[in-house]
Amino acid sequence: MLLTLLFATALVLSLAVKLWLATRQMRHVAQHRSQVPAAFAGTVSLAAHQRAADYTLAKGRLGLLSSAFGSALLLGWTLLGGLDWLNGALLASVQPRWGDMAYQLALLTSFTLIGAVLDLPFELYSTFRLEQRFGFNRSSFGLWLGDAVKGLLVGALIGLPLAALILWIMGATGRLWWLWAWGAWMGFNLLIMVVYPTVIAPLFNKFEPLADEALKGRVQALMARCGFAAKGLFVMDGSRRSAHGNAYFTGLGAAKRVVFYDTLLAKLSPLEVEAVLAHELGHFKLRHITQRMVMMFGLSLGALALLGWLSGWAGFYIGLGVRPNLTVPNDALALLLFMLAVPVFGFFAAPVSAMLSRRHEFQADAYARTHSDGQALARALVKLHEDNAATLTPDPLYVRFYYSHPPASERLAALSA
Numbered sequence: 001m002l003l004t005l006l007f008a009t010a011l012v013l014s015l016a017v018k019l020w021l022a023t024r025q026m027r028h029v030a031q032h033r034s035q036v037p038a039a040f041a042g043t044v045s046l047a048a049h050q051r052a053a054d055y056t057l058a059k060g061r062l063g064l065l066s067s068a069f070g071s072a073l074l075l076g077w078t079l080l081g082g083l084d085w086l087n088g089a090l091l092a093s094v095q096p097r098w099g100d101m102a103y104q105l106a107l108l109t110s111f112t113l114i115g116a117v118l119d120l121p122f123e124l125y126s127t128f129r130l131e132q133r134f135g136f137n138r139s140s141f142g143l144w145l146g147d148a149v150k151g152l153l154v155g156a157l158i159g160l161p162l163a164a165l166i167l168w169i170m171g172a173t174g175r176l177w178w179l180w181a182w183g184a185w186m187g188f189n190l191l192i193m194v195v196y197p198t199v200i201a202p203l204f205n206k207f208e209p210l211a212d213e214a215l216k217g218r219v220q221a222l223m224a225r226c227g228f229a230a231k232g233l234f235v236m237d238g239s240r241r242s243a244h245g246n247a248y249f250t251g252l253g254a255a256k257r258v259v260f261y262d263t264l265l266a267k268l269s270p271l272e273v274e275a276v277l278a279h280e281l282g283h284f285k286l287r288h289i290t291q292r293m294v295m296m297f298g299l300s301l302g303a304l305a306l307l308g309w310l311s312g313w314a315g316f317y318i319g320l321g322v323r324p325n326l327t328v329p330n331d332a333l334a335l336l337l338f339m340l341a342v343p344v345f346g347f348f349a350a351p352v353s354a355m356l357s358r359r360h361e362f363q364a365d366a367y368a369r370t371h372s373d374g375q376a377l378a379r380a381l382v383k384l385h386e387d388n389a390a391t392l393t394p395d396p397l398y399v400r401f402y403y404s405h406p407p408a409s410e411r412l413a414a415l416s417a
C-alpha cells in the first residue's frame with residue numbers, strides 16, 4: 001500500500017539523517033578537541049574544553065544506539081505487527097468482560113508501560129553511567145526509583161481521566177469530534193500551567209523562598225524595570241539530582257513564579273543571575289511564550305483534524321500494520337498509530353522549529369543587554385557552558401537542524417556587536 005511505502009521510506013530516511021548528523025557532530029567535536037576556540041581562549045581552560053568534547057562524544061554514541069533502537073522498536077510496533085498483537089490480546093481478554101472503554105484504556109496503558117520498560121536501560125545508563133562519569137548525577141537509585149514511582153502515579157491520575165475524556169469525545173460527538181477534543185486538550189494544557197507550579201512540581205522537588213536579600217532586591221528591581229509581576233521567587237533543590245544549573249518561569253497569569261536552581265545560584269554572581277533572569281524576562285516581554293502557545297495550539301488543531309480524517313479510513317490502520325476492529329471502537333488504536341507515525345514525518349520540520357527558537361534566543365539576549373548588563377550575561381553563558389560541559393565547537397549543520405539555542409560563539413558575538 002502507498003501509506004506503508006511512505007511510512008517505511010520516511011522511517012528509513014529519518015534514521016539515516018539522524019545517524020549522518022550525529023556522526024558529523026561527533027567527528028567535528030573530536031577534530032576540535034585539542035584546542036580551545038580563540039573566542040574562549042582566555043576564559044575556558046583546555047581541560048574544561050576537552051571534558052565538554054568527551055561528554056558530547058559519549059552522549060553522541062549513546063544517541064546513535066538509542067536512535068537505531070527507537071527506529072527498530074517503531075518498526076516492530078507498526079509494520080511488524082506488535083501493536084496488532086497487543087490489540088488482539090486485550091480485545092480478547094479485557095473487552096468482553098469490562099467493555100469498550102476499559103479495553104481502550106488498557107490498550108493505551110499497556111502500550112505506555114511497555115514502551116517505558118523498553119526505554120529503561122537507556123535511561124539508567126544515561127543517569128548512572130554517563131552522567132555519573134562526568135560528575136553530573138547526584139541522584140541515588142532510591143531517589144531515582146521514588147521519582148519514577150511518583151511520576152507513574154501522577155501520570156495515571158492525570159493521564160487516564162484525560163484519555164477517557166478524549167475517547168468519550170471521539171465516540172460521542174460525531175464527525176467533528178476532533179474540534180471538541182481540541183477544546184478539551186487546550187483546556188487541559190492551560191489548567192496544567194496553573195496547577196503544575198503549586199501542586200505537581202513540589203511532589204518532586206523542594207521550593208523555598210529566595211533567602212538572599214541582596215539578590216532578591218536586585219531581582220525585584222529588574223522585574224519592576226521590565227514591568228513584570230510574579231507571585232514569588234523560589235530556589236529549587238536541583239542539586240539533589242544533578243549538577244546542571246538552570247532558571248525558569250512557570251505558571252500562568254497571576255500564578256507566575258520565578259524558580260532558580262540552587263546549582264545556578266552557586267555558580268553565578270548576583271549580577272550574572274540578574275542578567276540570566278533578564279534573558280528569561282525577554283521571552284515573556286517579547287511574547288515568545290504566547291507565540292509558542294499559539295503555535296502549539298494551532299499545530300494540535302491541525303493534527304487532530306488530520307486524525308479525524310484518517311481514523312475513518314481503513315487503509316490508515318492496515319497501511320501501518322494493524323487490522324482495524326470490526327465490532328468495537330478503533331479510537332485508541334487510531335490515537336496510538338497517529339502518535340507513532342506523526343513524529344517520523346514531523347522530524348523533517350525540526351530545522352524550522354529550531355530556527356525560530358534560536359531567533360527568539362537572540363532577541364531575548366538583546367532584551368537582556370538593554371535591561372541588564374550584557375557583559376554579565378556573556379560571562380554567565382560561558383560559565384554555564386563550561387559547568388554543563390556543553391561543547392563550544394558543534395558542527396554547523398547539526399546546529400541548524402537541532403539546536404534550539406544558538407552556539408555560545410554566536411551568542412557572544414551578538415552580545416558584543
